[in-house]
Every structure is written in structure tokens, then in C-alpha cells.
Amino acid sequence: MTAKPAKPSVQSAAEAAMRADKAVVIGLNAAIVTVSESAPKILVVPHDEADGTGGWDALPFGPFNPLQHRTLEIGLRSWVQEQTQLELGYVEQLYTFGDRGRHSLEIEAPGEHVVSVGYLALTRSHDETLKGAAWRDWYQHFPWEDWRDGKPPIIEQAIVPLLREWVSRQAEATPDELSRGKRRDRMRLCFGVDGVDWDDEKALERYELLYSAGLLQEAARDGRPNALALTEKNVPPLGRPMQFDHRRILATAMSRLRAKIKYRPVAFELMPPAFTLYELQKTVEALLGLHVHKQNFRRLVENAGLVERTGRMSTRTGGRPAEQFRFRREVLNERPAPGLKLAPSRSRANS
Amino acid sequence: MTAKPAKPSVQSAAEAAMRADKAVVIGLNAAIVTVSESAPKILVVPHDEADGTGGWDALPFGPFNPLQHRTLEIGLRSWVQEQTQLELGYVEQLYTFGDRGRHSLEIEAPGEHVVSVGYLALTRSHDETLKGAAWRDWYQHFPWEDWRDGKPPIIEQAIVPLLREWVSRQAEATPDELSRGKRRDRMRLCFGVDGVDWDDEKALERYELLYSAGLLQEAARDGRPNALALTEKNVPPLGRPMQFDHRRILATAMSRLRAKIKYRPVAFELMPPAFTLYELQKTVEALLGLHVHKQNFRRLVENAGLVERTGRMSTRTGGRPAEQFRFRREVLNERPAPGLKLAPSRSRANS
DNA sequence: CTTATATATACTCATTCTGAGTATAATTAG
DNA sequence: CTAATTATACTCAGAATGAGTATATATAAG
Structure with a gap:
């Protein structure tokens, strides 16, 4: 194990990279x-x-x-x-x-x-x-990602049937139980079929699954073999497509943001200087595409020291006025600055 | 808000990028x-x-x-x-x-x-x-990151004094309390000074802090202003430096792996097909640079369904033989496949 | 063979965290 | 004044967590 031998290969490779073809x-x-x-x-x-x-x-x-x-x-x-x-x-x-x-x-x-x-x-x-x-x-762009009014109908009406077809198509090509199971498992885990829970953070995985199943217009544009068959069958578009790989980048952003919001106080970047807790909750729910339990959300936000009262009240329509809060910037200098660890509310999310 | 105006700027920018200077x-x-x-x-x-x-x-x-x-x-x-x-x-x-x-x-x-x-x-x-x-x-490369035998002496002996100097140097340059506090806070949060807990996942932040404080040989190599002053003072090297920005990439890898291990079963990628729970624990502790509570680690790993018994025993030196386990690949197809959520053991980590 | 030592593994217990409610307060619409 | 609506406080059971204690099974020393 001398030092010399590796050098030529590694270095010359780097130098070769300088050429225009790379x-x-x-x-x-x-x-x-x-x-x-x-x-x-x-x-x-x-x-x-x-x-x-x-x-x-x-x-x-x-x-x-x-x-x-x-x-x-x-x-x-x-x-x-x-x-x-x-x-x-x-x-x-x-x-x-x-x-x-x-x-x-x-x-x-x-x-x-x-x-x-x-x-x-x-x-x-x-x-x-x-x-x-x-x-x-x-x-x-992602109609299947918004569960705030219950499971989006597009999932059962379009996505799941199309994916089932894709699963069984593989079953023909490779009849071994194992690799057919792979497609089925991917479907199950991504779209919460057969009792698997919906995971809001899997937005990217879902997009990639739909792409590789050929169900997105981007896949057709790229000439993916699966996609051509489906185009003929007049499959309705699943969400608005985007240019280049931009919908994939957006899916990546959604996944990352949905994950991050739970352990870092990034949601406040989207809020005005003063806000009510319900406004904060609405913002979080919008990003997650899920409802959260209101009382527990308050408890979490307040106990974590993420906000402080301003004393001012919000002049809102509806019921009792809500107090306005502001983000406590100091949390950033306290412990590793927590986020909004929240569980979806069973009561409304799974309707 | 018409569609046209933006097109020339965005598109032509992309086309301009084609030229060799970019x-x-x-x-x-x-x-x-x-x-x-x-x-x-x-x-x-x-x-x-x-x-x-x-x-x-x-x-x-x-x-x-x-x-x-x-x-x-x-x-x-x-x-x-x-x-x-x-x-x-x-x-x-x-x-x-x-x-x-x-x-x-x-x-x-x-x-x-x-x-x-x-x-x-x-x-x-x-x-x-x-x-x-x-x-x-x-x-x-990162001697300050291994807390398995207690706080590494290099922190109190070299890093903290040098960082304190860096904090006070800013105090002179910009005497306002606010920005001095910034450097101090960064130091506190990164290295667990003044009662702040050590966070194993902050490896990258610590590296970047040391770099920008000019305490690393890479900073001197890059001609960072802070670093020059310290080189004169004969500061001993803090860990082995690496070529290019490779130590930064390694720090990124450490941070990411330390975080990931806690919520995805990646530790098993490093294990042989069969292993004892203590071997698994040792691997995890090595990565985290921390000790974990043995009994609770077992409970966690078993309850999460991450492993299954093989029935075989390990012929080990020392005490009672340990049973060998294997990774339960099926967890990947069950819920979102958990990791090893573990808390550092207070008893030995903070000695 | 017995004892000390080392490790593995099971079980306990107090505390905190969570999920899901109920109860009550302060508004506006009629 | 009453119903409807929203805000906020409080409760409670169960799960998860952190830290032990207890016991089992090996090897090494005497």
C-alpha cells in the first residue's frame, strides 16, 4: 500500500476532467x-x-x-x-x-x-x-398530496387502479413473487394502501413512483416506455406537469420542508411578525397537507418556547378574539432549536 | 402579469450559460x-x-x-x-x-x-x-467529536481558549453587544459551553466554526485572514487536515450519518449478516461518538422490530455468550422503517 | 470445585410525552 | 338574549423514555 500508485489515477482523472467533453x-x-x-x-x-x-x-x-x-x-x-x-x-x-x-x-x-x-x-x-x-x-401540481379534506379522490379513482395495473404488468414480465412484491410494496408504502398510514414526508418518493410507473406527462415527454402505453389509453393528467425536471425538484422541496418543519422552526419564515396560533397552525397544515389537533398544537408551540405573547389581540371575524404571538428568536440560541413535532389529527385527516 | 416578459430573461440566461466562461x-x-x-x-x-x-x-x-x-x-x-x-x-x-x-x-x-x-x-x-x-x-480528523471516553481534552485545552479569543477579537472590531453575542452563541451551541448539551449531529457546524475562526490548517492554506494571525502564534493543529474541502465533506457526512442513523435503519449496512446486539451498539456508539444505555438500546432495537434472533450464539471471550441477531429486512416494507432513536447515556458520556 | 469477574438479558419504576378529549371564556350574528 | 363560533385552559389514560436492579451464563483464578 504505497502512496504513489493511486496518485496517477486520481489526479489524471481530475485533469482529464478539464477537457471540454466533461x-x-x-x-x-x-x-x-x-x-x-x-x-x-x-x-x-x-x-x-x-x-x-x-x-x-x-x-x-x-x-x-x-x-x-x-x-x-x-x-x-x-x-x-x-x-x-x-x-x-x-x-x-x-x-x-x-x-x-x-x-x-x-x-x-x-x-x-x-x-x-x-x-x-x-x-x-x-x-x-x-x-x-x-x-x-x-x-x-400534486393533487394527491392534500389530505386536509380527507383522502383526495384522485388516489382511489385514478392512481391506485393505474398502479395496480403497473404492479400486475411486472408480474407478467418477471413472474417471480419477489420482484412483483417490490412494486406492490412501493405502492403500499407510498400511497398508504392496505392499512399503511399516509406519510406526508414521502412526497418525493410518490412522485418518483408515479414517474417510473409512467403515469406522469413528464414521463411521456421523456419517452419512458411505460408512459407510451398509458398515453394511448387516454389517462387523464395527474396534476399539472412542469418543465424539465422541475416537478421533481418541487417534490423534493415538499418532502424536505415537511420533514424540516418538524424539527426546526422554519415555519416562522412564512409568518408575518405577529400572528395568532391558529394562523400558524393553518400555515403548518397547508404545508403538511394534514390537519393537526388544535389544542395539542398550542401546547406544543408554547411549551417549546417557540413563541411569546404580544399582548395585542387579533380583530378577527367569528368567535372570541385570539391573542397575537411573535416568534421567540432566542430559541435559536438555546437548545438545538426545535420544530413543530406534530402528529396528524386522526379525527379529520382520515375521513 | 403576462407570460411573455419573463421568458427572454430566463431563457436567454440559460442560453448564455452555454458559453465556456460558465x-x-x-x-x-x-x-x-x-x-x-x-x-x-x-x-x-x-x-x-x-x-x-x-x-x-x-x-x-x-x-x-x-x-x-x-x-x-x-x-x-x-x-x-x-x-x-x-x-x-x-x-x-x-x-x-x-x-x-x-x-x-x-x-x-x-x-x-x-x-x-x-x-x-x-x-x-x-x-x-x-x-x-x-x-x-x-x-x-475530528478529535473533538469522540466523547466515548468523556469530553475530549482538546476541547478545554485548545479549542475553547482559542474560540474565546476569537470571540473577544470581534468584540474589539465591532463593539456592539449584539454581534459579539453572535460569536459567543455559536461557540456555546457548537461546543456545549455554559451548560449547553453536546449535540453529536452538529459536526459540520463545529467544523465550519473552527474554519471561520481560522483555527484549522485548511483556513491557513486558503489564506483566511484570521488564520494567519494564529499560525504565527504556533497553534497546534486541530485534527488532521485534508486536501481541498474534503474535511468539510467528511464533516457533512458525519453530521448526516449521525442524524440518519436515528430515524432510518442504516447502521445495518455496516454490520455483518449476523451480529450480537452489543456489536451493533458498539457500531452505533462509534458513529455517534457517544455511549448509549445498553439495556434501553436492546429494548429499542427489539421493540422496533429491527432485528430477529438467529438462534446461534456468539463464541465470545468474557462473560455469558450473546445471541446473534440479523437485520429484519421486512421492516423496510412495514411502517416508514425506523432507526435507532437513542439518547446518550448520561452516566458515562459526561464524565 | 469454588469464587470472582465479566457480560447478557430480563424486569421494574418514576417521569415525561402524546393523543384525544372535556370544560369554559369571549366574541359576533341574529 | 340566545345561538353559533372561535380561543384557550385543563384532564386523563396510555406510550415512550431514562435510569436502574436483578438474574443468568459464561471464563479465569485459586
């Missing part, structure tokens, strides 16, 4: 999220191409210029600021995708390749019209 | 982890340069060739396999770093830029010598 362009994609009127909204820019994907939303994206920006995040903030005038609060890197064939190819010049880095950004609700961009309820 | 090379870095003899080991390749960083370990890395590999992960698996003959089990993307100035620059040709994507990979312990590579106990 050069890629970094695309920075931002899933910019806000919540207003109990709906999580995602910032989209319109996209029109003659290739059949016209009208599909795209996430705002821009290239990373390494000469201009020291880090990827700085690069992202810079062009988002420039293009949207939004001030981003929380920003988090999600994932870097390098897949060939997961976005329409016309953007790639021959011999060049785009690697896309996805970011999640949160911003406080704000109604100004952004030039050319729009806020879209993210459940338009 | 092209970058993707470097794939692998933090390949195993555990043997109660020590977490990281695979390193030697690196010798005449620039003063000779002898620093490097993580194995290779370029991503988009023409050859469909996804980043496939590219990574491919050259790791090629270079090390290791079979990777679990692989997870960690983070994509684009920072200029966080690695010695000689690798970058003028006008070109390396963006590095870090990966965490787990592999079962295996003693064969790998050509040119070596397994290194990861605590050699």
Missing part, C-alpha cells in the same frame, strides 16, 4: 415557497415551446457563473433578487440532479450538459405581481 | 465509511504536493462524465468500483459545494472551475489492502 453547465433552480390563504404557493414562470410542453410551468432558474459568484447560494440569491425582487429568507440546498433525459433536450447544445442544483427558499407572503411570474398553489 | 467541471467526492473495531473509518487516498499540503489525506474523487453516465450517482459508483473494488451498499448525496478558495487552486485551470458534489457511502468492514488507499479512523 464540462457541464450548472443550472440553479429555486423552489420559492410562500403560504397565503391556507395554501402553499410556489413561484413559477411561464414557459412556451413548440414541442408540446407549451404552457407547462417552470421554476425560476438561472445559470451559475463561477467567476461572478463565490458560492452557489450567492449565485442563486443574486439572480432571484434580480429577476423577482423577492427577498428570500431561509434558503436551503436540496439536491443536485445530473440525469440525462429528465428534461426536454432542446436546451442542451450538442456535447454540453446541464446539471441542476435545486434550492428551497421561503419567503413571506406578498401579493405584488412579479413580472412574468406567478404564485401557484403547489397542490395543483 | 462551464464547470463536476468533481464527485466520496466519503466512504466503514466501522471496524469500534472505530468509524474513512477511506482516504494519499496526496503529495509541493505546496505544503503534502501528506494531507484526500477523499477519493473523480470527475463526472455526463456522456458516460446517466446520473451522478451512477458515475460515482462506477469510478469507486473501478478504483477501489469496494462494493458500496448505501449511497447518499450530501451536498454540492461551489466555493471558490476552499481548495488549493492548482487544480483549476485558468478560467475553469470545479464544483464538487459530496457523497456518503457505507460499506461493510473489509480488511483487504486497497491500492494506494487506506482506512483512517475519522476521529483523527
Whole structure:
């Protein structure tokens, strides 16, 4: 085990990378999220191409210029600021995708390749019209993810039957019990079939399952074999598709945010300076796509020291006025700053 | 809010990115982890340069060739396999770093830029010598992270005094109480000063804190202003440095793995097919750098249905023979597959 | 063979955390 | 004034958690 032998291979590999055939362009994609009127909204820019994907939303994206920006995040903030005038609060890197064939190819010049880095950004609700961009309820892209009014009908009416067909199609191809079970298990775990509970954090897994089952328009666009068969059968679109792999990035953002909200106080990035506990709850429920138990939610938020009273009351319609609270920034300097560990309320979520 | 206006800016930006000045090379870095003899080991390749960083370990890395590999992960698996003959089990993307100035620059040709994507990979312990590579106990790079024998002396003897100086240095520069408090709070939360508990998952935050305080040799290499002053003062090295930003990637891997082990059954990727519960515990403790309560650990692992008995006994030295268990793969198909939610044992951890 | 020592494993117990209610207070709509 | 509506406080059983104690089964020493 001498030091020398490894060096040539590793180093020369790195040097070989310098050549143009391995050069890629970094695309920075931002899933910019806000919540207003109990709906999580995602910032989209319109996209029109003659290739059949016209009208599909795209996430705002821009290239990373390494000469201009020291880090990827700085690069992202810079062009988002420039293009949207939004001030981003929380920003988090999600994932870097390098897949060939997961976005329409016309953007790639021959011999060049785009690697896309996805970011999640949160911003406080704000109604100004952004030039050319729009806020879209993210459940338009993921209608199966919103369980606030009970199980979304699209699951039993469309998704489960189509997936069952996909499961049995594999059964024909590979008749061994084991690998058929795999597809069935994936379906069960993702969509909560056969008594498995719904897991709000599996948004990405569900998207990927639907994609690989060929049930999404993106899969058809990418020419996935499964998808072609279904296109012929006139399967209705499952949610609004998005350009490139942007719906996948959005799914990643949803999963990450739904997980993060439970152990870090990120929900407050979406709230105004003062808010009632019920407003906070509505925001959280919007993101999770679930209802939570109101009294326990209060207890949790107050016991964790996440908020403090302002003394002011909210002039609301309806019943008794609610007190307004503010985020206790100090928690960030106390213990590892907790989030909103909450369990879905059985009473309404599973109706 | 028409659709048109945004299109030119977004699209043309993407097209502009095609030009060579924005092209970058993707470097794939692998933090390949195993555990043997109660020590977490990281695979390193030697690196010798005449620039003063000779002898620093490097993580194995290779370029991503988009023409050859469909996804980043496939590219990574491919050259790791090629270079090390290791079979990777679990692989997870960690983070994509684009920072200029966080690695010695000689690798970058003028006008070109390396963006590095870090990966965490787990592999079962295996003693064969790998050509040119070596397994290194990861605590050699992070001596402050191993609390299994009580608080590591380096914290009180070196780190805390140096950080205090760094805190007070800011107090001079910006005398306002608020921003001085920021440095102090960072120190407190990271290193568990003033009654704050040690958080094993903050490995990355601690590394970044030490780096930005200029206490690491990498900071000196990168010419960080803080670091220069300290080099003069003959500060002893805090842990073994690594080439480029590889120690940061390793810190990211540690943080991610320490977090993940608590909610996903990844520890079993590091275990042989059959193992005793104490062996499993030792592995987990090695990764966390903490002791856990033995009886409660057993209860947790068994109640969660993570293991099943094999009936065979372990022929061990010492006391009563222990039963061997195996991982219950079925948990993956049951509920969202839990991990090893464990609390550090107060009795020995804080000695 | 007996005893000390070491480890494995089972069982206990107080405390806290959770999930799910009930009870009561303060508003507005009629 | 009453019903409806929302806010907030309080209760309670069961599960999970942290920390032991008790007992079983081996090896090593004498």
C-alpha cells in the first residue's frame, strides 16, 4: 500500500476532467415557497415551446457563473433578487440532479450538459405581481398530496387502479413473487394502501413512483416506455406537469420542508411578525397537507418556547378574539432549536 | 402579469450559460465509511504536493462524465468500483459545494472551475489492502467529536481558549453587544459551553466554526485572514487536515450519518449478516461518538422490530455468550422503517 | 470445585410525552 | 338574549423514555 500508485489515477482523472467533453453547465433552480390563504404557493414562470410542453410551468432558474459568484447560494440569491425582487429568507440546498433525459433536450447544445442544483427558499407572503411570474398553489401540481379534506379522490379513482395495473404488468414480465412484491410494496408504502398510514414526508418518493410507473406527462415527454402505453389509453393528467425536471425538484422541496418543519422552526419564515396560533397552525397544515389537533398544537408551540405573547389581540371575524404571538428568536440560541413535532389529527385527516 | 416578459430573461440566461466562461467541471467526492473495531473509518487516498499540503489525506474523487453516465450517482459508483473494488451498499448525496478558495487552486485551470458534489457511502468492514488507499479512523480528523471516553481534552485545552479569543477579537472590531453575542452563541451551541448539551449531529457546524475562526490548517492554506494571525502564534493543529474541502465533506457526512442513523435503519449496512446486539451498539456508539444505555438500546432495537434472533450464539471471550441477531429486512416494507432513536447515556458520556 | 469477574438479558419504576378529549371564556350574528 | 363560533385552559389514560436492579451464563483464578 504505497502512496504513489493511486496518485496517477486520481489526479489524471481530475485533469482529464478539464477537457471540454466533461464540462457541464450548472443550472440553479429555486423552489420559492410562500403560504397565503391556507395554501402553499410556489413561484413559477411561464414557459412556451413548440414541442408540446407549451404552457407547462417552470421554476425560476438561472445559470451559475463561477467567476461572478463565490458560492452557489450567492449565485442563486443574486439572480432571484434580480429577476423577482423577492427577498428570500431561509434558503436551503436540496439536491443536485445530473440525469440525462429528465428534461426536454432542446436546451442542451450538442456535447454540453446541464446539471441542476435545486434550492428551497421561503419567503413571506406578498401579493405584488412579479413580472412574468406567478404564485401557484403547489397542490395543483400534486393533487394527491392534500389530505386536509380527507383522502383526495384522485388516489382511489385514478392512481391506485393505474398502479395496480403497473404492479400486475411486472408480474407478467418477471413472474417471480419477489420482484412483483417490490412494486406492490412501493405502492403500499407510498400511497398508504392496505392499512399503511399516509406519510406526508414521502412526497418525493410518490412522485418518483408515479414517474417510473409512467403515469406522469413528464414521463411521456421523456419517452419512458411505460408512459407510451398509458398515453394511448387516454389517462387523464395527474396534476399539472412542469418543465424539465422541475416537478421533481418541487417534490423534493415538499418532502424536505415537511420533514424540516418538524424539527426546526422554519415555519416562522412564512409568518408575518405577529400572528395568532391558529394562523400558524393553518400555515403548518397547508404545508403538511394534514390537519393537526388544535389544542395539542398550542401546547406544543408554547411549551417549546417557540413563541411569546404580544399582548395585542387579533380583530378577527367569528368567535372570541385570539391573542397575537411573535416568534421567540432566542430559541435559536438555546437548545438545538426545535420544530413543530406534530402528529396528524386522526379525527379529520382520515375521513 | 403576462407570460411573455419573463421568458427572454430566463431563457436567454440559460442560453448564455452555454458559453465556456460558465462551464464547470463536476468533481464527485466520496466519503466512504466503514466501522471496524469500534472505530468509524474513512477511506482516504494519499496526496503529495509541493505546496505544503503534502501528506494531507484526500477523499477519493473523480470527475463526472455526463456522456458516460446517466446520473451522478451512477458515475460515482462506477469510478469507486473501478478504483477501489469496494462494493458500496448505501449511497447518499450530501451536498454540492461551489466555493471558490476552499481548495488549493492548482487544480483549476485558468478560467475553469470545479464544483464538487459530496457523497456518503457505507460499506461493510473489509480488511483487504486497497491500492494506494487506506482506512483512517475519522476521529483523527475530528478529535473533538469522540466523547466515548468523556469530553475530549482538546476541547478545554485548545479549542475553547482559542474560540474565546476569537470571540473577544470581534468584540474589539465591532463593539456592539449584539454581534459579539453572535460569536459567543455559536461557540456555546457548537461546543456545549455554559451548560449547553453536546449535540453529536452538529459536526459540520463545529467544523465550519473552527474554519471561520481560522483555527484549522485548511483556513491557513486558503489564506483566511484570521488564520494567519494564529499560525504565527504556533497553534497546534486541530485534527488532521485534508486536501481541498474534503474535511468539510467528511464533516457533512458525519453530521448526516449521525442524524440518519436515528430515524432510518442504516447502521445495518455496516454490520455483518449476523451480529450480537452489543456489536451493533458498539457500531452505533462509534458513529455517534457517544455511549448509549445498553439495556434501553436492546429494548429499542427489539421493540422496533429491527432485528430477529438467529438462534446461534456468539463464541465470545468474557462473560455469558450473546445471541446473534440479523437485520429484519421486512421492516423496510412495514411502517416508514425506523432507526435507532437513542439518547446518550448520561452516566458515562459526561464524565 | 469454588469464587470472582465479566457480560447478557430480563424486569421494574418514576417521569415525561402524546393523543384525544372535556370544560369554559369571549366574541359576533341574529 | 340566545345561538353559533372561535380561543384557550385543563384532564386523563396510555406510550415512550431514562435510569436502574436483578438474574443468568459464561471464563479465569485459586
